[in-house]
Amino acid sequence: MALDQSFVGRSYPPTDPYEVGREKIREFARAVGDDNPVYADTEAAKALGHPDVIAPPTFVFAITYRAAGQVVEDPQLGLDYSRVVHGDQKFSYTRPVRAGDRLTVTTTIESIKSMAGNDILDIRGEVHDEAGEHVVTAWTKLVARGPEEA
Amino acid sequence: MTEQTAPTAPRPTHRRPAYDTTEVGTELPARTFPVTRETLVRYAGASGDFNPIHWSERFAKGVGLENVIAHGMFTMAEAARVVTDWAGDPGAVVEYGVRFTRQVVVPDDDEGALIEVAGKVAAKLDDEKVRVDLTVTCDGKKVLGMARAVVRLG
Numbered sequence: 612m613a614l615d616q617s618f619v620g621r622s623y624p625p626t627d628p629y630e631v632g633r634e635k636i637r638e639f640a641r642a643v644g645d646d647n648p649v650y651a652d653t654e655a656a657k658a659l660g661h662p663d664v665i666a667p668p669t670f671v672f673a674i675t676y677r678a679a680g681q682v683v684e685d686p687q688l689g690l691d692y693s694r695v696v697h698g699d700q701k702f703s704y705t706r707p708v709r710a711g712d713r714l715t716v717t718t719t720i721e722s723i724k725s726m727a728g729n730d731i732l733d734i735r736g737e738v739h740d741e742a743g744e745h746v747v748t749a750w751t752k753l754v755a756r757g758p759e760e761a
Numbered sequence: 762m763t764e765q766t767a768p769t770a771p772r773p774t775h776r777r778p779a780y781d782t783t784e785v786g787t788e789l790p791a792r793t794f795p796v797t798r799e800t801l802v803r804y805a806g807a808s809g810d811f812n813p814i815h816w817s818e819r820f821a822k823g824v825g826l827e828n829v830i831a832h833g834m835f836t837m838a839e840a841a842r843v844v845t846d847w848a849g850d851p852g853a854v855v856e857y858g859v860r861f862t863r864q865v866v867v868p869d870d871d872e873g874a875l876i877e878v879a880g881k882v883a884a885k886l887d888d889e890k891v892r893v894d895l896t897v898t899c900d901g902k903k904v905l906g907m908a909r910a911v912v913r914l915g
């Protein structure tokens with residue numbers, strides 16, 4: 612069944628702050644095999660003009676996707692999560708995420724489309740720091756495959 | 762116990778590319794990133810994505826997949842490294858987007874799968890920014906589409 616179009620434009624309350632830990636950044640960089648010192652060494656980060664170690668570009672997804680759970684698990688929307696696949700992902704950065712950030716995410720449903728029996732959901736997550744300054748916006752396209760044809 | 766990390770090539774010392782001397786068509790150094798089951802377990806822990814399609818063959822096959830597949834976000838992270846290593850400062854990335862077009866199947870052996878990433882400068886933009894287009898393949902087939910980054914050069 613197609614999703615309710617009236618959810619387009621709906622925003623969910625900002626999440627509780629996620630505190631970005633330097634060891635979490637280091638763990639993530641190791642997991643993707645990236646030894647760039649800017650992720651682990653404060654002096655290397657400062658040499659590039661950053662106040663502290665920064666996170667790899669896709670690090671923030673773990674935070675925005677958790678926030679998108681508000682949409683995915685909204686019983687009123689009724690998305691069948693077992694049929695959901697990740698279609699597209701995009702980020703637009705005002706600045707890189709860095710250690711010590713306390714980040715909140717405000718999640719909005721940008722669009723709901725129905726195509727060839729699939730529901731296509733575009734979710735935007737606006738990430739702000741403790742001072743209320745914009746850090747990054749994440750757009751996540753989720754595709755809920757329609758039931759198999761008989 | 763020693764810390765193990767995914768294999769990486771030695772980091773070349775390299776100056777940040779200058780906007781003025783960067784031309785459309787400039788190729789970024791291509792990279793190949795191996796991904797094994799161990800890589801996926803490590804990424805699951807670091808990213809918090811514990812979907813069993815990324816570690817359980819039984820589960821993956823049960824939902825109709827050929828085998829365990831890599832996290833799409835893992836592939837996206839590896840592809841970004843071609844851009845961040847070239848740019849010198851990962852903080853210079855101002856936009857980055859991909860479409861997940863094909864799964865990276867990871868067999869349960871020592872070799873795993875190989876993610877191959879090439880990139881080139883596709884456009885020079887205002888404000889000392891350039892757009893880099895990435896080609897990301899596994900077994901010769903594209904696994905990411907519309908893989909693009911916008912980078913601010915000095």
